[in-house]
Amino acid sequence: VKTSTSKPLSTAARVAMTLAAAMTMVVLSAAAPATATANEVNDPFEGFNRAMFKFNDGLDRWILEPVAKGWDFVVPEQGQTAVRNIFANALFPVDFTNELLQWKPKGAAVSLGRFVLNSTLGVGGIFDHGDTMGLEENHEDFGQTFAVWGIGDGPYLMLPFFGPSNPRDGIGMLFDSAARVWPYYVEDEVIWGVAAVGVINFRAGLIDEIETARETSLDYYSFVRNLYAQRRAAAIENRDVDDAAGDDSAASDDADDLYYYDENYDEDSE
């Protein structure tokens, strides 16, 4: 996210990188035929994506996972939760901006309330008092906002280092990064270090899950691809936010195709 050492240059570099990446994403999404149904992921660059996936997975197995296991061994569960909470709390500017952009005033109010409460009584976000008071945690990013605005996701893209994405969410990620409040007076090395702690701590919370997925999936690549598609769809739809109230809206026909076995599949395809 941040590359060079001196501050003005790093800002310029960040803007340049953002633009370059955004343009690449737009070109990619224009080049790929957009034909995705609810249950089939649009993945025209599967060859490239699989290569990137292999690269990321190797990086994880050799570096991130061992480090995360060490972290998990050393840092007690409360400590890991505290780190997780601090990072979640620091996402406030991104959440708040996007809740407003999607016109979710209630969500924005909840985020604001949580941020004030957790930053003060929660000592900089270490403790999540908001959750115990019924202000439930929810995150909104620019990828979700673009989706709400009606922008399609485009082809599935496995980004090196960052993992599963697509042009819409990838560009969204760049906006997220810009919407974050970077303390300009802090050295780059320190910010990198803090970001690394966040990543390691996040990975430490998924040790068992990823191990299970690797061992039990028939095809780990498509397991992750489907997981990403479903997670994003749920985040965009925001069912998890109001599930307590009960979501009575009928599922769309697209989503329901999953639960219908068509006896005439063969005739359809020929």
Next chain:
Amino acid sequence: MMKTQSNRVATLALFGALTLFAPLLAPFSAQANDEAIAMVRQTSDSVLLILRDEATDSATKKERLEALLTEHADFPTISKLVMARNWKLLSAEEQTEFSLLFRKYLTATYGRNVDSYSDETVKITGSRDEARGDVTVQSKVMRSGDDILVDYRLRQFDGKWRIIDVVAERISMVSNLRSQFQEVVSQGGTKKLIALLREKSETGGDDVLGTAATK
């Protein structure tokens, strides 16, 4: 004058019709959901009972879970949904073999962590009517960390509600498996799929017990 009167008649007629039909319609759907909820509650209670039992070894626990799964999940339907258009690529014998292996695979996958039960409880949070008369029962697995949302999609077969999908944290198992199976079939055919299922249902489960025990 005439107009208001005919309006009143129409309102009365409508009201009458509603009161006549309401008892026929409303309890039907409410009762259906109650039955579905009761079924999920009963099943999750049975699962918790198996997991809490410290006197039983993990192999027996897994057998019991598989029996429970066989009783409450509709494997013929799940097999078809997961395979979708690939189902017809299998011969009758292969379909039988697939269903058997698939059940074993699911038990191996979901039975991996039979020994890591701590203090989880299950709370039913609601239900939702779905297309084709299906019902989704929503539940929450309460534990020390973040709660896990688990939805069960149920369909009625001969008056009995059976599970046709499990949606954990908004991730549908049927959707995920369908996507993987489709990929395997398109790359290596149905033979590859059956071979992989056999491999994963045999080694996958055992290997995992090893890693679970050392943790």
